[in-house]
Amino acid sequence: MKRLADICSKFYLGLIFLFLYAPIGVLVALSFNESRSRAHWSGFSLRWYAELFKDPEIMKALYYTLLVAALSAFLASVIGTLGAIGIDRMTKTQKKIAMNITNIPVMNPDIVTGVSMMILFVFAFSLFNAGSLGFGTLLLSHVTFNAPYAALAVLPKLRSLDSRMYEAALDLGATPRSAFFKVIFPEIAPGIISGALLSFTLSVDDFVISFFTTGAGVNTLSILIYSMARRGINPKINALSAIMFLVVIVMLYIVDKRQRPKTEKL
Amino acid sequence: MKRSAAYPYLAWLAVFTIIPLILVLYYAFTSVSDGAVKFSPDNFVRAFEPMYLIVMWRSFVLALAATAICFLIGYPAAYILARKVGEKKSTLLFLLLVPMWMNFLLRTYSWLTILERNGIINNALFALGLPKMDLLYTREAVVLGMVYNFLSFMILPIYTALSKIDASLIEAAQDLGAGKMNVFFRVIFPLSLPGVVSGVTMVFLPAITTFVIPNLLGGGKDALIGSLIEQQFLRVGDWRFGSAVSVVIMGLIVIAMSLFYAVDSDEGEGGLF
Structure with missing residues (x-):
């Protein structure tokens, strides 16, 4: 009876994972398809992987994607960490207000965040009679939706921090600056x-x-990808996603392996 | 280490989230007549015309269906995961997270290859001598896309809530003579409700506002509320009406959320972590 339940639960999880991975499998398979068509398989080929790096449109999009991601992650972390430090020191009511403001971009539907920021930017351009939507506005919007997540990731670390440590450092003659970088920062890093x-x-x-x-x-x-969807996705994009997916899996796997013994020790 | 450290952060959010929302409200509540901008409820009157009410109702029904399906198939999965132990469990959780790192547009687009007339499922049906079916560009395909994209958002919070349950509570119930059904419905399920509520929120919210999934898998035939907003801003250029629809959708979400949270009256601290 117990064995049967065990087999059933394994089968069930198997179905769930099949559902989650089937489209990814199809996508990776298509990246190796000789022909451009989605509909039939005409043989294994690495053609799209080779052509990918010669496609200026895709390479440019990849460049902007990584640049915006890196810059916005950096700026959001700086602003968000400072925000979390300040919020941690606030009184209860102030904290409540700050947390509500933090939750607006997190809870607001993406589409409303998107259109409202577009309105702001276009409004500002008409006010100053200059500027247009582009890389700058893209970066501003990404920093905006990332900053709350950066703050939310730091806040619990601050909460579990013993404030006496910082005071002790000050008592022992550390400047507030070095007390922050030598005591607080390593804890919240x-x-x-x-x-x-x-x-x-x-x-x-x-x-x-x-x-x-x-x-x-x-x-x-x-x-x-969205603009391509109408005319059919170029297999080069599939090849690029397969590469990015592989990179992410390897990275996640390394992080996962490193974290495991650490958590067991605690 | 002062409160003022938070000022740049709060100022940033004020400029880039609160002011934009005020602008949305401004556009929603004004209209232009004779070249002058004046306060008027016209945009809202239009948003509640039958033609647009149908769109809202459809979005609500499809998002609710997707949420219900995610719950029905996600709960058992979370339950099975929570009962696993050790290395196996962390591997399974890892496998659950990995698909989210593949671009979601591509993952959704990939369903076209599976569902279309010459797609994988229809070819399999054909090979078995069965008639082909029209799977793509249907409402069912849209719901499938939603379930596919948001299922993990349902499984993970329920899993977290289930694994936090103190095993001694379950043992106590068993010691006091509760059968399997009783233990589940009177101890385990009520204790997992906070996870269910956040799972429902995290599926329902993106599902009711999506415009990508209906555009890709529904063929853009039946507009959903997200597609309506997108059209008004990018194709029609009627920002005032688009803003009014955005305000309506935010209102709907607030109402839906307060209904969900009425079920779960636990005082949470807010935030996703």
Whole structure:
């Protein structure tokens, strides 16, 4: 009876994973398809992987995607970490207000965030009679949706921090600056790093907000893919995603392996 | 280490999230007549015309269906995962997270290859001598896309809630003579409700506002509320009406959320972590 339940639960999980991985499998398989068509398989080939790097449109989109992700993750981490430090010191009511403000971009539907920022940018351009949607507005919007996540990743670390440590450092003659960098920073660094990584992935994966806040000539991969969807996705994009997917899996696997013994020790 | 450290952060969010929302409200509540901008409820009157009410109702029904399906297939999966132990469990959790790192547009687009007239499923049906089916560009395909994209958002919070349950509570219930059904429905399920509520939120919210999934898998035939907003801003250029629809959708979400949270009255600290 117990064996039967065990087999059933394994089968069930297997079905769930089949469902989650089937489209990814199809996509990876198509990246090796000789022909351009989705409909039939005409033989194994690495052709799309070779051509990928010669495609200026895709390479440019990849460049913008990674650049926006790296810059916005960095800026969001700086602003968000400072925000978290300040919020941690606030009184209860102030904290409540700050947390509500933090939750607006997190809870607001992407499409509303996107259109509202587009309105702001266009409004500001008409006010100053200059500027247009493009890389700058794209970056501003990404920093905006990433900053709350960066702050939320640091806050729990600050909460579990013993404030007497900082005071002790001051008592022992450390300047506030060195007390921060030698005592507080090492303690909250894991939170900052996980916030930055989360920001980076959110930024790479974002489509909706970018769609509304970018301008002509500045495409991220998501926007390029969406515009291609009507005429059919170029197999080169499949090849690129397969490579990116592999890189992410390897990275996640390394992080996972490193974290495991650490958590067991605690 | 002062409160003022938070000022740049709060100022940033004020400029880039609060002011934009005020602008949305401004556009939603004004209209232009004779070249002058004046306050008027016209945009909202239009948003509640039958033609647009149908769009909202359809979005609500499809998002609700997707949420219900995610719950029905996600809960058992979370339950099975929570009962696993050690290395196996972390590997399974890892496998659950990995698909989210593949671009979601491509993952969704990939379903075209599976569902289309000459796609994988229809070719398999044909090979078995069965008639081909029209799977793509249907409402079912849209719901499938939603379930596919958001299933993990349902499984993970429920899993977290289930694994936090104190095993001694379950043992106590068993010691007091509760059968398997009783233990589940009167101890385990009520204790997992906070996870269910956040799972439902995390599926329902993106599902009711998506415009990508209906555009790709629904063929853009039946507009959903997200597609309506997108059209108004990028194709029609009627920002005032688009803003009014955005305000309506935010209102709908607030109502839906307060209904969900009425079920779960636990005082949470807010945030996703």
